Amino acid sequence: MPSTIPFEIVAEGFVSRRPETGPTSFAGGARCAWTPRGDLVCTFMVQSQLGVNDFKPMLARSADGGITWREPGFIWPDLVASYSIFGSIGRGSDGELLFFGARYPIDQPGEPNWCEATQGLKQNELIWASSADGGTSWSDPRPIPMPFPGSAEQTSPISVARDGAWHACYSPYNTFDPRVKPERNQVVLLTSHDRGRTWRHTAMLRWSDPLSTAAEAWVVELADGRLLGTCWNLNQRDGSDLPNAYAVSADGGMTWSPTRSTGILGQSTGLCPLPDGRALFIYNQRKHGELGVWLAAVRPTAADFGIEWNHILWRAATPGTGTSGHSDWTNFAFGEPSITLLSDGSLLAVWWCAGENGRGIRYCKLRGR
Numbered sequence: 001m002p003s004t005i006p007f008e009i010v011a012e013g014f015v016s017r018r019p020e021t022g023p024t025s026f027a028g029g030a031r032c033a034w035t036p037r038g039d040l041v042c043t044f045m046v047q048s049q050l051g052v053n054d055f056k057p058m059l060a061r062s063a064d065g066g067i068t069w070r071e072p073g074f075i076w077p078d079l080v081a082s083y084s085i086f087g088s089i090g091r092g093s094d095g096e097l098l099f100f101g102a103r104y105p106i107d108q109p110g111e112p113n114w115c116e117a118t119q120g121l122k123q124n125e126l127i128w129a130s131s132a133d134g135g136t137s138w139s140d141p142r143p144i145p146m147p148f149p150g151s152a153e154q155t156s157p158i159s160v161a162r163d164g165a166w167h168a169c170y171s172p173y174n175t176f177d178p179r180v181k182p183e184r185n186q187v188v189l190l191t192s193h194d195r196g197r198t199w200r201h202t203a204m205l206r207w208s209d210p211l212s213t214a215a216e217a218w219v220v221e222l223a224d225g226r227l228l229g230t231c232w233n234l235n236q237r238d239g240s241d242l243p244n245a246y247a248v249s250a251d252g253g254m255t256w257s258p259t260r261s262t263g264i265l266g267q268s269t270g271l272c273p274l275p276d277g278r279a280l281f282i283y284n285q286r287k288h289g290e291l292g293v294w295l296a297a298v299r300p301t302a303a304d305f306g307i308e309w310n311h312i313l314w315r316a317a318t319p320g321t322g323t324s325g326h327s328d329w330t331n332f333a334f335g336e337p338s339i340t341l342l343s344d345g346s347l348l349a350v351w352w353c354a355g356e357n358g359r360g361i362r363y364c365k366l367r368g369r
Contacts, residue, residue: 086101205247
């Protein structure tokens with residue numbers, strides 16, 4: 001395994017930055033995509049403070065490959081008072097951009113979207129939307145039927161396969177209603193073969209232990225046509241981290257290999273397929289080693305994640321203002337990284353942070369050594 005990351009950092013900074021104090025909190029979900037015009041767009045969420053049900057998706061744009069960014073604006077300014085929307089951007093066919101996320105109704109300003117008593121999210125619904133003009137304008141969000149009762153937690157964008165299929169995944173979550181008991185020992189894959197009109201589902205990741213659960217899952221298509229799914233794996237008994245989990249599918253998501261450990265003990269996951277058949281696995285590390293954002297190259301099989309190298313990309317000063325477990329998520333200082341392969345072969349990693357390292361959406365641009 002190489003002793004250093006085989007990429008050099010050519011630029012780093014902020015997509016969007018705010019003063020250390022103020023009314024806006026960055027809620028994460030930073031994702032990037034490049035458009036047919038050659039510019040980059042980055043979406044992320046802001047809210048009044050972590051834990052409040054007022055996610056507002058925003059979009060920033062760069063015309064110089066991610067070095068400088070225009071001031072971001074709301075994706076749906078007419079919806080910010082009525083819906084809290086959390087989601088991810090991805091690149092569709094023919095340059096189309098797709099947004100996949102969860103929509104929560106806002107019943108009262110300042111209300112929470114998390115219930116500590118039930119360990120649940122406010123009841124939400126999955127949505128998708130599209131943009132044919134590089135993110136300048138967007139369709140209205142359209143609902144995706146969820147196959148099970150409960151709320152949905154999602155971080156991965158829609159992955160568009162070579163055969164035109166759309167793949168999206170989410171982790172079932174409890175709601176505010178203690179009577180709702182979703183099967184949380186799985187990550188659900190949703191697939192559409194008709195551009196979002198109808199959807200089928202299967203379990204992308206699943207555990208026999210009913211108290212093993214997932215968060216911040218991701219799915220991509222690899223260069224050989226297989227699908228790769230990953231997640232943050234958690235033990236509901238005590239909230240401890242389990243090694244990140246993964247599985248692969250060779251039939252378009254109809255069936256999946258047994259869910260296995262990646263061998264990496266991190267939290268949030270993000271994936272980027274490479275043309276040579278490998279994938280980049282980006283994740284944040286808040287408690288099991290050096291704190292920060294880490295990046296690994298993997299060549300997965302059904303039996304082994306195939307880690308070729310695994311190194312820190314960005315060092316954090318602190319995991320947060322409290323403990324570093326999932327239950328303390330409103331105090332995290334950074335997280336939810338993603339990485340995108342750009343049209344010139346460079347890579348752009350983005351994540352949110354708040355604290356000694358700055359407050360906003362950070363980026364890091366890399367090229368191969």
